[in-house]
Amino acid sequence: MKVLYSILSNKTITVPVIAWFIAQFLKVINVIVVERKLDFTRFVGSGGMPSSHSSFIVSLATVVGKMKGLGSVEFGISAAVAAIVMYDAAGVRRAAGKQAKVLNKLIFSQKEEDRQNFDENLKELIGHSPFEVFIGAMLGMLMGLCFA
Template structure:
């Protein structure tokens, strides 16, 4: 069996990909619903509701648990990976986003008082996730894995 054929028949991979895809699609739909605008960049962007990183890794851990058993080393490895990603999404990356907001505000204020503008691009502010966004991503990932595997 070749690589491509193996991937498209791998239930764990399909669960992960589908969980990520649905989470990203939900971001586009929610942006349209709450902001009355279609923003296709939300499909590939980070941050927002639900956390696609979290749905990806929780579907991985759940699918591996369902396939290999929850007592397996593979499940333990995927669970640890999921916990690290979820901590990073709600902790470190969230803090980076807040810092970017503050720095952008400082630069905007600084620009108002300068004759020659700075040629700096704005920092990306929507990077991390709130705990609710991570929780929603986790529920989505677990649900998708149970539906696929």
């Protein structure tokens, strides 16, 4: 029980998890508002508004900065990891999603017998626009400032 209490009282764990949860919940709400449909798969899926990866990692960096100081090695490491995660979300993963969209169109345009080896579409919504990453980062910073 002491181990569980130690984990649950560790703000570098709990605050990022809460930030991730809120970001994922906001994705479901965003789909309801924009697309007028209820899609609970958005709660566990990647991509979309806001970036939960950015929320998670920026809240972690913010908590570490508040606890250890902005001049600490720990904050430097967490800030560097945050930059990498956000760059990846808006760069590499977004490009992969765009490529998947093109490949799905290409596969779908083929004759039925030529498509038999493709049992499902490639996942298209895996990255983020820079704006989605920014909003996720702002959410993470807010969560870190409020709860750390």
